[in-house]
Amino acid sequence: MSNLREVAQIAGVSKTTVSRVFSNPEVVNEATKKKVLEAARLLNWQPSQTARSLALGRTGNLGLLIPDISNPAFGPPVREAQNHARQLGFSLFIAPGDGQSDDDRAMVQALASKVDGLVLVAPRMSDEQLNDLQRTAPITLVNRISPGIPSAVVPTQDGMNELVDHLVKIGHTRIAFMAGPTYSESSRYREYAFLEAIDRSTVEGLNLGHFLPTFESGAQATDQILASRATAVIGYNDIMAIGLMNELHRRGIRPGAELAIAGFDGSWLCTSVSPALTSVAIPFAEAIIAAVDQVTNLILGESVSENRLLPSTLIVRDSTPSFTQRPQAVGSNSRLAP
Amino acid sequence: MSNLREVAQIAGVSKTTVSRVFSNPEVVNEATKKKVLEAARLLNWQPSQTARSLALGRTGNLGLLIPDISNPAFGPPVREAQNHARQLGFSLFIAPGDGQSDDDRAMVQALASKVDGLVLVAPRMSDEQLNDLQRTAPITLVNRISPGIPSAVVPTQDGMNELVDHLVKIGHTRIAFMAGPTYSESSRYREYAFLEAIDRSTVEGLNLGHFLPTFESGAQATDQILASRATAVIGYNDIMAIGLMNELHRRGIRPGAELAIAGFDGSWLCTSVSPALTSVAIPFAEAIIAAVDQVTNLILGESVSENRLLPSTLIVRDSTPSFTQRPQAVGSNSRLAP
DNA sequence: ATGAAAGCGCTAACAT
DNA sequence: ATGTTAGCGCTTTCAT
Numbered sequence A, B: 001m002s003n004l005r006e007v008a009q010i011a012g013v014s015k016t017t018v019s020r021v022f023s024n025p026e027v028v029n030e031a032t033k034k035k036v037l038e039a040a041r042l043l044n045w046q047p048s049q050t051a052r053s054l055a056l057g058r059t060g061n062l063g064l065l066i067p068d069i070s071n072p073a074f075g076p077p078v079r080e081a082q083n084h085a086r087q088l089g090f091s092l093f094i095a096p097g098d099g100q101s102d103d104d105r106a107m108v109q110a111l112a113s114k115v116d117g118l119v120l121v122a123p124r125m126s127d128e129q130l131n132d133l134q135r136t137a138p139i140t141l142v143n144r145i146s147p148g149i150p151s152a153v154v155p156t157q158d159g160m161n162e163l164v165d166h167l168v169k170i171g172h173t174r175i176a177f178m179a180g181p182t183y184s185e186s187s188r189y190r191e192y193a194f195l196e197a198i199d200r201s202t203v204e205g206l207n208l209g210h211f212l213p214t215f216e217s218g219a220q221a222t223d224q225i226l227a228s229r230a231t232a233v234i235g236y237n238d239i240m241a242i243g244l245m246n247e248l249h250r251r252g253i254r255p256g257a258e259l260a261i262a263g264f265d266g267s268w269l270c271t272s273v274s275p276a277l278t279s280v281a282i283p284f285a286e287a288i289i290a291a292v293d294q295v296t297n298l299i300l301g302e303s304v305s306e307n308r309l310l311p312s313t314l315i316v317r318d319s320t321p322s323f324t325q326r327p328q329a330v331g332s333n334s335r336l337a338p
Numbered sequence C: 001a002t003g004a005a006a007g008c009g010c011t012a013a014c015a016t
Numbered sequence D: 001a002t003g004t005t006a007g008c009g010c011t012t013t014c015a016t
Helices: A004-011 A015-023 A030-043 A049-056 A075-087 A105-112 A127-136 A156-169 A185-199 A215-220 A222-228 A238-251 A268-272 A284-299 B004-011 B015-023 B030-043 B049-056 B075-087 B105-112 B127-136 B156-169 B185-199 B215-220 B222-228 B238-251 B268-272 B284-299
Strands: A061-066 A091-096 A117-121 A139-142 A151-153 A174-179 A204-210 A232-235 A260-265 A278-281 A307-309 A313-315 B061-066 B091-096 B117-121 B139-142 B151-153 B174-179 B204-210 B232-235 B260-265 B278-281 B307-309 B313-315
Touching (some): A004 A015, A061 A284, A127 A139, A232 A238, A238 A260, A268 B215, B105 B127, B127 B139, B156 B185, B156 B278, B156 B313, B174 B185, B174 B222, B174 B238, B204 B222, B222 B238, B232 B238, B238 B268
Parallel strands (some): A061 A091, A117 A139, A174 A232, A232 A260, B139 B151, B174 B204
């Protein structure tokens, strides 16, 4: 491709003028502007972003680490964040964690050197690793707290309390929890919150252990759940809950009716299954957008509010019917209505 | 951050040597290499990608346009493609089309100037617009054909024929099709393929018209489908098919048993619903990887095979049971087994 | 094996 | 309103 100099030559102006036409158009004369634009079009030229970045010391790029791009919970938020970033004058590049590995670093490191700042959603990294990263580029966190790093988080405890309270209210006295992998901070938060919620309640809680955050894990846990005689199960995320639901279907056990199920995230998947899944909806879009605002402020050297808090919302659906609504439970998991 | 010169100074070598340590290490003496590395670590320095890009004339970045990042069909392929790209020495940046707009250009244009090449998956752009884009950066296409642009495509007709043949074989004589939006080339391909498949069959086909490729559209079409007296419905994609399935559930109509349903894409969503969705699986991962290979070849100035063809696979699941397997159909959609 | 010097394409003072 | 000049931080011939 041609370059600024050639355009300047053809337009009969200096390089500076050409530069200005593309970065600060108001300041240049209409007539000369037209000449320059004409020359540029003639050569099919547009400013090299790379050269621009070098001169400016900024790429205009932001990196976004998503733990699992296959998780429908993240699709819509990513799009919103991208639009938001563009409005701020930044391009947003996505690094998809693989959802099942305990280390996002390889992916993120590659990105870090190509962007002005990073937003990490529930990163699977130690505080120390986050600190290292921070020396390469400014970062902010979503649903993760680490000393000295701004973040936007949705407190887990509130949502978990609400969910457990709901289950108790509709009559459950033995509630199980499928935790995600141990390397996931999010899962640890939720696991801890579950135990807390049970503590402050009057019912029995049962931690089924750790599973990969996949659809298959839900099925995998089924035997254990049925044996546990719990009447309600909470999944670390919607995907696992739905995996369980599906396996129950397969075995001829009616989810909702015979075993109450709830998830976390509130992805659109919840309403794509039958019965629709009760879930604690996490406002990922808002959180990520808040974090994007934080990094851009960090980048521009402006002050940044340390920790934004955003509320979750319990969305009750058919997978946790109250006893009056649902058919009498039967089978090995049956229990009497209170 | 510090720069190459400072590192050179501290290590007591020239800039050139430092540069070589990071781009062509074999060629420099072990001892000096160690000194340089030491100095770099001391300053926490790593080469500026931007400066590097400018000098090399290449960014080392690839852009990937995905029509709808919320569609589970694309999550896993994107991850695979990213890994593949990294192995080729490129970072892959994702541009999420919004899935419902008729124009991906804004998003793509921004990317185009920041990458060495682009892979466009089923782009919603005219051939002309694609040609314009091509003047900014080399591009290759997935599931889209445009004159003069290399592509990796999965022929639609074969998959559609297989699917229709299957439905006919299990006894259906009136098959409906929910098309996607008119601006989607993919949908047009599939719509056309459906009509062709019906033509060469002995059964009746029914085109229900165009819908947004969303979960909600599936529900939206339900009335029309029930009124149509079709016994089988093919959705433009899995999401729409599952939306329909869900709505049937809500109305107390049993998908599979009372109305056969099939989708396209073969996303993991298919096995997350009950009954599991029959679908024509599209090997997006392979196709995107092939396209990535094509762009990188284009970038490196190597020769490129014009059009890679990849086969789809019909995956029959419980949403299209044969009559002998499924309960006798009842209600307004009832029909006699052949 | 290492260094000197020119240049990648743009922006930003600082003139005029 | 426009032009001059000096970089931004790296790579790369070409010497040595």
